[in-house]
Amino acid sequence: MQLNKKAILFTIDALFALMLCLSFFLYINYYFFSNDGNPYAQYDLLKVSEDYLTILEKSNSLSYILNSGNLTYMRDYIDTLSVNYCANLTILDSSNVPQYSVSKTGCLNSDQYVISRRVFINNLDPYMANMKVWYYAK
Amino acid sequence: MQNKKGFLFTLITFLLMFSILIFAKSYLHNQISLSESIVRSNSFSRLFYIENDILSNTFYELLKVRLDSITRSSDVIIRFNHSELSHAVAYETVASNYKDYIENTYSSKVNLDIALDGFNNSFVIRPYNTRFLIDGQNLYLFFSPPYASINSISIYAVTNSERMGNCDSPIGDGSGTLITQTFEDKTGWTCTNSKLLNAIENNGKPDKQFYLSLKNPPGSMEVKFGQVSGVNGVLAILTSNSHVNITELSLTYDLDPNKVYLESGSISIGKNKTSKIILAQE
Numbered sequence: 202m203q204l205n206k207k208a209i210l211f212t213i214d215a216l217f218a219l220m221l222c223l224s225f226f227l228y229i230n231y232y233f234f235s236n237d238g239n240p241y242a243q244y245d246l247l248k249v250s251e252d253y254l255t256i257l258e259k260s261n262s263l264s265y266i267l268n269s270g271n272l273t274y275m276r277d278y279i280d281t282l283s284v285n286y287c288a289n290l291t292i293l294d295s296s297n298v299p300q301y302s303v304s305k306t307g308c309l310n311s312d313q314y315v316i317s318r319r320v321f322i323n324n325l326d327p328y329m330a331n332m333k334v335w336y337y338a339k
Numbered sequence: 340m341q342n343k344k345g346f347l348f349t350l351i352t353f354l355l356m357f358s359i360l361i362f363a364k365s366y367l368h369n370q371i372s373l374s375e376s377i378v379r380s381n382s383f384s385r386l387f388y389i390e391n392d393i394l395s396n397t398f399y400e401l402l403k404v405r406l407d408s409i410t411r412s413s414d415v416i417i418r419f420n421h422s423e424l425s426h427a428v429a430y431e432t433v434a435s436n437y438k439d440y441i442e443n444t445y446s447s448k449v450n451l452d453i454a455l456d457g458f459n460n461s462f463v464i465r466p467y468n469t470r471f472l473i474d475g476q477n478l479y480l481f482f483s484p485p486y487a488s489i490n491s492i493s494i495y496a497v498t499n500s501e502r503m504g505n506c507d508s509p510i511g512d513g514s515g516t517l518i519t520q521t522f523e524d525k526t527g528w529t530c531t532n533s534k535l536l537n538a539i540e541n542n543g544k545p546d547k548q549f550y551l552s553l554k555n556p557p558g559s560m561e562v563k564f565g566q567v568s569g570v571n572g573v574l575a576i577l578t579s580n581s582h583v584n585i586t587e588l589s590l591t592y593d594l595d596p597n598k599v600y601l602e603s604g605s606i607s608i609g610k611n612k613t614s615k616i617i618l619a620q621e
Contacts (some may be wrong), residue, residue, distance in 0.1 A: 244381055250386055260397075295440055319392055320445055322400035325433045327440040329448065 242336070244316055249286060250317035250334040253279075257319070262324045263330050266301060267292055276303045282334075287311070289333040295326055311335040374569035386612050389449060393441055393606065398618050401437055402430050402460055402473050409599050409621045414490060415592045417464060422585040424578045426476050450511040455616075457604025462618055464563065466597040469590070476579065480590070484574035488593040491517035492574055495587035498560055499525050500553035500580075506530035507550040512537040512565075518574075520549040520562045541566040553581050 256264050257278070266275050279288050287308030292300045314335035321328055399405050399421075407420035438455045446453040461472040466481040482489050500522040515537035523529045532549055542548050542565040549562040558580030567573040576585065600620035607613040 241377065244377055247381070247385075255391075286382065290388065295436075297444065318445070318448055320441070322397065322437070322603075325428070327437055327444065327445075 202254065211305045223264065246286075246315040246336070247317060249282070250288070250332040251319075252329055253282070253288075253334075254317055254319035254332050257330065258321045261285060263292065263321045263328070265317070267323050267328060270301065272301060272303055275301060276306065279303060279305045285337050287335050287337050291331045291333075293329045297329075300328075308337060311338060361585045369469045384610050389451065389453070389608055390606060390612070390614070393445070393453070393455075394616060394618075397437070398462070398603070401433050404471075404473060406601065406619045409619070411594070411599075411621065414594055415599055417590045417592070419588040420586060422473060422478055422588065424473070424476050424478060424576065424583040424585065425579070426580055427582075428474050430473050431475075434458065434460040451609045452607070453609075454607040455604060456607065458606075458616065459604070460602035462601050464590070465600050465602055466595050466596065467592055467599075468573045471601075476577065478585065479567075479578040480574040482538060482574070483569070484572060486516070486572045488595075489516050489538070489572075489590065490593065491519070491589075493519045493587060493589040493591075494562055494576065494585065495521045495523070496560055496562075496576065497523040498578075499582045499587055500551060500558055501525055501555045502528055502530075503552040503554040503557075504553075505617040506532055507547060508532035509534055509536065509542050509548040512540050512542070515540075516564065518549070518562070522549075522551045522560060524551075524553070536564045538565055538572040556580055 262278065265271070275290060276313075279290050282288055282305060287305050289302065289304040291302040294300055314333050317332050317334070319330045319332075321330065352452040356585040382481045390556060403421060403423040404419060405421035408416075410416045410418075412533045416461055424482050438458050440563075441453055460474060461470055463470050467488060469489075470481040472481070480492075502522075506520075506522055508520075511534040515535050517533065518536050519531070519533040521529055521531040530551065536542050536548075542563065547561055548564065551560050553559055558578065560579075560581060560583055561575075561577045563573070563575040563577065565571070565573070567575045576583075601618040603618055605613060
C-alpha cells in the first residue's frame with residue numbers, strides 16, 4: 202500500500218513536470234513563430250508583396266490602372282490575395298504624388314506591415330507602385 | 340542514508356538542469372543561424388529583385404526598341420522588330436530622366452545607393468562592338484573597324500505620312516555591305532532597293548542615299564550607309580517631320596565564336612553588387 206501511494210505520487214509528479222515542460226516549449230514556440238515581428242513572417246509578407254507587384258507590372262496591369270483609372274479592377278485584383286493577408290496598393294508618379302490607392306476589402310490597418318515597391322514606365326515616364334502587406338487580424 | 344538521498348537528489352537536479360541548459364543553448368544557436376541565413380537569403384533576393392525591377396523590359400518601354408531574335412548558322416543574324424522614330428520624342432531625355440529617377444527617388448525609397456553608369460539612349464552589340472543609338476527622329480549604328488564582319492543590313496520602315504514621288508537609291512560601290520531598304524507609306528505603297536555599299540565611302544549624293552520625300556505632313560525618310568558626317572562605318576536611318584516605325588532591322592555578321600549580347604553600361608546597387616546591364620543575350 203505504501204509502495205502504490207509512492208508510485209501514484211511519482212506518476213503525478215512526472216505528469217506535472219511533463220506539462221510544465223510542454224507549456225514552456227509552447228510558450229517559446231509562440232514567442233518565436235508569432236506573426237508579430239519575427240523574421241520569417243516579415244520574409245513571407247515581403248515575398249507575397251514582391252510577387253504580386255511583379256505580376257502586376259509584367260501583365261501591364263499597373264499601366265492599365267493608371268491609364269484607365271479603373272479602381273474596381275485594382276480592388277478586384279488585390280482582393281484575390283489569400284484570406285490571411287491584407288494589403289494596400291498605391292501608385293505614385295515621378296514626383297511621389299499618389300495617383301491611385303486601394304485597400305483589400307474587409308481589412309483593418311495594422312502596425313506590423315511590410316512595403317514593397319515596383320517601378321514601371323507609362324508613356325515614357327517612371328511611376329512607382331507601393332504595396333503594403335500585413336497579416337489579417339479580426 | 341539521508342545524506343545519500345540528498346546527494347542523489349542534487350545530482351539528478353543538476354543533470355536535469357544541465358540538459359535543459361544545453362538544449363536551450365542549442366535551440367538558441369539554431370534559431371540565430373536560421374535567422375542569419377534568412378536575412379542573407381533575403382538580402383540576395385532583394386538585390387536581385389531591385390535589379391530586375393529597374394532593368395526588366397526597360398529599354399523597350401523607354402526607347403521602343405525590341406529585339407526579335409539572334410540566330411546563328413553560317414553567320415549571325417540579329418533582328419530587331421520594333422523601333423519608333425518620331426520628332427515628338429527625345430529619347431536621350433527620356434533615358435536621362437529615368438536614370439535620375441532611379442538614382443535619386445527610387446534609391447532613397449529602397450534605402451540603397453544605386454548608380455546606372457553609362458545608361459543612356461544607346462547600347463553596344465557585343466562581340467561586334469556595334470553601337471546602336473536612337474535619338475528621336477534618327478537611329479544610328481556605329482560599326483567598328485574592320486567593317487568586313489558586317490555582311491548585310493535589311494531595313495523595313497513604315498511611315499504614317501504619304502509618299503511624294505519615288506524612292507531614290509545610291510549608286511552602288513560594287514563591293515562592301517549589302518544594304519536592302521524597303522519604305523512603306525500610309526497607303527501601303529512600298530519601294531524596295533538593294534545596293535552593295537562600302538563602309539568607308541561617302542555615299543551621299545550629295546546628302547542623301549536611300550531617300551523618300553513625304554507629304555501630309557511634308558517630311559522625309561532616308562537610309563545612309565558608309566561615311567556619315569565624316570565618320571566611317573555608320574548606318575543612319577534619318578526621318579524628318581514624320582512618325583516612322585522600323586518593323587525590321589536585320590544585321591548579318593560573320594560568325595564569331597563568342598556569344599552575342601547587348602550591353603548598356605553597368606548598374607551598382609549598394610556597395611557589393613555591380614554588374615553589366617545586359618539587355619539580351621544569345
